[in-house]
Amino acid sequence: MAGALLEFIDLTKRYGSVTALDRFNLTVAPGEFVTFLGPSGSGKTTALNLLAGFASATNGDVRIAGQSVLALPPEKRNVGMVFQSYSLFPHLSVFENVAFPLRLRRVAKAEVTRRVEEALAMVQLADFAGRMPNELSGGQRQRVAFARAVVFEPPVLLMDEPLAALDLKLREQMQFEIRRYHQALGCTIIFVTHDQGEALTLSDRVAVMRDGYIVQTGTPQEIYDAPQSQYVAEFIGTTNLFDLAPNGCDLPELAATLPAAVLEGKLSVRPEKLRPVAPDGADVTFRAVLSQVVFQGDHTLYEAQLAGGRTVTFRTHRGPGVAALSRGAEVTLGFDLDDSVPVVPETGKTAGQNASGG
Numbered sequence: 001m002a003g004a005l006l007e008f009i010d011l012t013k014r015y016g017s018v019t020a021l022d023r024f025n026l027t028v029a030p031g032e033f034v035t036f037l038g039p040s041g042s043g044k045t046t047a048l049n050l051l052a053g054f055a056s057a058t059n060g061d062v063r064i065a066g067q068s069v070l071a072l073p074p075e076k077r078n079v080g081m082v083f084q085s086y087s088l089f090p091h092l093s094v095f096e097n098v099a100f101p102l103r104l105r106r107v108a109k110a111e112v113t114r115r116v117e118e119a120l121a122m123v124q125l126a127d128f129a130g131r132m133p134n135e136l137s138g139g140q141r142q143r144v145a146f147a148r149a150v151v152f153e154p155p156v157l158l159m160d161e162p163l164a165a166l167d168l169k170l171r172e173q174m175q176f177e178i179r180r181y182h183q184a185l186g187c188t189i190i191f192v193t194h195d196q197g198e199a200l201t202l203s204d205r206v207a208v209m210r211d212g213y214i215v216q217t218g219t220p221q222e223i224y225d226a227p228q229s230q231y232v233a234e235f236i237g238t239t240n241l242f243d244l245a246p247n248g249c250d251l252p253e254l255a256a257t258l259p260a261a262v263l264e265g266k267l268s269v270r271p272e273k274l275r276p277v278a279p280d281g282a283d284v285t286f287r288a289v290l291s292q293v294v295f296q297g298d299h300t301l302y303e304a305q306l307a308g309g310r311t312v313t314f315r316t317h318r319g320p321g322v323a324a325l326s327r328g329a330e331v332t333l334g335f336d337l338d339d340s341v342p343v344v345p346e347t348g349k350t351a352g353q354n355a356s357g358g
């Protein structure tokens with residue numbers, strides 16, 4: 001692909017009988033922020049390790065700026081890395097930890113001081129240069145690790161679940177800092193997470209992974225609004241999946257109007273698209289009984305049971321004219337077809353084979 005900075009081409013990694021990465025294909029443009037999102041064991045770390053040079057490929061290629069890097073040692077690939085575990089050198093001060101990549105590259109002493117001070121200022125730890133890692137909080141250590149990864153201004157920054165060990169508030173603060181850094185420097189970032197909220201918040205593009213291959217790539221909005229499979233619909237956010245198949249169909253009246261191909265799958269409707277309506281107030285309406293009402297601050301989350309047994313969830317925001325519904329109430333719920341997405345039940349591997357983006 002013209003202008004691609006990173007190219008994963010049919011990349012495969014086997015550990016004995018385990019295929020950790022299975023013909024993984026992806027191209028990443030310069031300056032892009034791409035997140036690998038998938039459950040544990042889906043191959044996210046393996047893909048990063050092959051790019052960074054910490055593991056060797058069984059098959060396929062990895063190119064940076066058009067050049068295969070498989071034969072290069074990690075330090076020659078010029079990529080920065082931040083891991084979940086802070087992996088700071090315990091016997092080195094904060095300053096020396098951050099200086100390490102520069103010393104490795106034999107940068108002049110005055111320049112080292114200038115760049116380390118700059119990196120520490122960026123993560124708001126300018127006053128901590130003399131501390132040892134064990135004198136820092138978890139969040140501070142993670143920020144030192146971040147400063148160390150970016151101090152040599154690598155064109156590519158790899159981040160493997162860097163925020164997983166932090167509490168919610170710190171995590172959100174660090175997400176903000178990572179975004180700021182990405183916008184300010186325009187470097188290319190590959191970020192690994194199994195947290196879909198984090199993926200949607202940070203990325204230009206998300207690659208959803210399963211069993212070592214990519215199921216779907218797209219902008220956060222595309223992935224959320226137009227999941228191509230049941231797997232993606234369920235993995236990204238919460239969703240209601242209505243069964244359309246003739247036996248056990250949740251919405252028989254709707255099914256009568258739909259083309260046969262759609263009936264083999266399910267219909268995904270996000271909780272915020274489903275709402276209480278007047279009997280003819282939406283394209284599709286049905287009766288349900290509220291089984292749970294959960295107050296969540298600015299909105300209320302409801303769970304309701306359809307006559308056939310299916311449970312659905314929906315959300316209403318607080319506001320004038322929005323009446324509170326109570327548990328046990330029978331309501332008419334509805335959604336418009338434009339707000340629903342037909343999804344196929346399972347994704348075969350072929351769906352991920354050509355998932356290169358750009």
Ligand SMILES: Nc1ncnc2c1ncn2[C@@H]1O[C@H](COP(=O)(O)OP(=O)(O)OP(=O)(O)O)[C@@H](O)[C@H]1O
Nearest residue numbers: 015018019020039040041042043044045046047194
């Ligand atoms: N060194 C290894 N030896 C054997 N199997 C491995 C090795 N490294 C990874 N695997 C296997 O390869 C598969 C993919 O692992 P990988 O670490 O890439 O997944 P992941 O998506 O990053 O998971 P997590 O979110 O748990 O870190 C898993 O089945 C894992 O057990």
